[in-house]
Amino acid sequence: MIATLFVVGVLRGMDMTSLAPYAAIACLPAIVGIMLSPVLEREWAQILVIFSWIALAIAACVGITFWPMAILFLCAPAAAALFEREKLIEALFLSALFAAVIYLAGRTGNLPASDVGQDASLWSRLAAMTAVGTFLISTLFASSHSAPRTYVPDPAATIPANRGDVDVAMLDALSGGIVRLTSDDEVTFVSMDAYDLFNLPEDSGHLTIHALLSGTPHVRDRVIDLIARARASGNPEMITLTIPGGDNGPPPQIIDLRATPLTDGEVVLHGLDETAREDRIAALNADWVAAHENITATRQDMDDKTLFFSGVSHELRTPLNAIIGFSDMMRSRLFGPLPSKYAEYADLIHDSGQHMLDLIGDVLDMSKVQAGKYELNYGMFDMADVIRSSVKMVRPAADAAEVSLNVNIAADEDMLIDADRKAVRQILLNLLSNAIKFTPKGGAVDIGSKIVADTLHLTVSDNGAGMNAAELARIGQPFTQAKSGQMSDERGSGLGLSLVKSLTDLHGGRFSIASQRDNGTSVDIYLPLTHDS
Structure with missing residues (x-):
């Protein structure tokens, strides 16, 4: 212009x-x-x-x-x-x-x-x-x-003889055999799978329902009765057929057969060969029976292990509490000043004792989970409060490691959840401790939480050492540490993420982890907001 x-x-x-x-x-x-x-x-x-x-x-x-x-x-x-x-x-x-x-x-x-x-x-x-x-x-x-291209059907495509005027390609694509009957029980359509399912000859011309399963009168009578019931009720009817095999013929078949009435007395038969499914169920039942013989012994072993860990943890916690208490008195200079070197030793004694106490607690909790004796005490609480208090607990460790903690939740947001507060706090503390432990100086740990529909989504991510694919595959196996954990100055039991996953599963939640070597780790926990009583 x-x-x-x-x-x-x-x-x-x-x-x-x-x-x-x-x-x-x-x-x-x-x-x-x-x-x-x-x-x-x-x-x-x-x-x-x-x-x-x-x-x-x-x-x-x-x-x-x-x-x-x-x-x-x-x-x-x-x-x-x-x-x-x-x-x-x-x-x-x-x-x-x-x-x-x-x-x-x-x-x-x-x-x-x-x-x-x-x-x-x-x-x-x-x-x-x-x-x-x-x-x-x-x-x-x-x-x-730029106009979109449209599909033009092939005019050369033809429908095979004696297969009716229905959409043959679509029905042949369905799983199972399909047979369509008129009100006089004459067959007007047979899908390709139906020829094998009902043992029909490929050159079959005019067919009636009586020609189906002609060699098995008992089964044929059940099919005729099924069709009659579907016509009478006007609703789909279903039966399971067992077709016996011959000595030298095909093996026995198990077929789920569904009869759906149409207008004017027409009926569509849809059969699915479920022989393989039933064989798998039988094999699983056999495996279960074989495994059931070991259940009692295994349960007894788990009970014995739980009892052992409970006794050992009690015996270890008593002197450890005394060690931690006396070291606290020394650190606080309750009875006078200490030389600087002794004061340093007192701090080390206290930290080591507290660390050992935490490890004993993890081992005991894991043994209870494995034995199925860890009981959740459900109650309504605000997840935002748990996140803020947990961050306060680990902030001294993060400051000592020169790692920043970033909490990504709204200041006035309430996230009410019906769960075990102690277990959820333990999940979060384990994730935070791991993230701080394996994040280098100057790194960052991000904590986020939000409610999506009826699920609480908790995320803890870091930019630390990370893990490779082989190490990720071992996550969830108790007493197993990744290579990054073995190189850390902080030693652990290898139970942290295993316990997190187990406690998440107990809540009916979902555990997801993504990591890459030298590129950090991100753990996502999904917990239902309510539980079935």
Whole structure:
């Protein structure tokens, strides 16, 4: 349009400076379209493009003359043709609306007088018609080349003889054999799988239901009774058939057969060969019987192990508590000052004793979980409080390791959950301790929590040592540490993540971990907000 405007202006001997503002305005839709081209699939971008063309038409009608510049209103629906069909309708409506408003404003004398000159009518007519014609042709060309391709069925495709007028390809794609019967029990369709399922010859022509399973009268009578019940009730009916095998013939079959009544007494039979499924169930039952013989002994072993760990933990906790208590007295200088070296030893004694006490607690809890004797005490509490208090507990360790802790939960957000508060706190503390332990100085540990539908999603991630695929595969095995754990200055029992996974499973939740060597670890815990009593 700009090129046409200047060519006509030169031929008419017009002042080019007076045409410059109109040329600038004419550039706006093109500029808007270029700027928004990366996001033209967005609705707001499409609306801006449509309104930019409407704005150009309004400016041309106001600044030059309504006739014939009103033709520019066609550019808006032409541009909308490149988008969805709804946008074309909207653009047509808006163009007509604004054109009517401008026309009425001109008729009532509410439009400013044009200063283009007396030759405006001629050159505007040429410019407008040339520009709009070019734009419509280019838009239609672009729209036709971006139209989606449609599927055209192959006219050469034919339906095999004696298989009816139904969609054969679709029914053949279904699992199992399908047979369609008329009200007179004549077979009008047999799917490919049905030939094998009902032992029918491939060249079978006119069939009735009595021809199905002709060698097994008892089974055939049950099928006939099934069809009669489906017709009588008007609802699908189902039975399980056991077709005996011959001495030298096919093996026995187990078929789930469903009869679905249609209109006018027609019935569709759908049979599924469940022989393999039943064989698997029988094998599983045999394995269960074999394994059941060891259940009592295994349970006794677990009870003995739990009893042993309980006794040992009690015997170890008593002197450890005394060691921790006396070291606390020494650290607090209760009976006077200590030499600096002795004070340092007191701190080491206290920390080592506390660490050993924590390890004993993990071992005992793990043994209870494995023995199925860890009982959850459910209660309603705010997960946000547990997160904040747990972060306070591990912050001294994080500060000593020069690792920052970032809590990503809203300050006033309540996250109520019905779970075992102690177990959930233990899950979070184990995750935080692991993350701090394996994150280098200057690293960060992120803690996030949110409620999605009926699930609490807890995330603890770090940018520490990470694990490879082989180490990730061993997560959940008690007393197993990754290579990064073996290289850490902090020694552990290898129970941290195993205990986290076990406590999550006890809540009916889900444990997920993602890690990469030297690129950190992210653990996601999903816990249901409520539990079944």
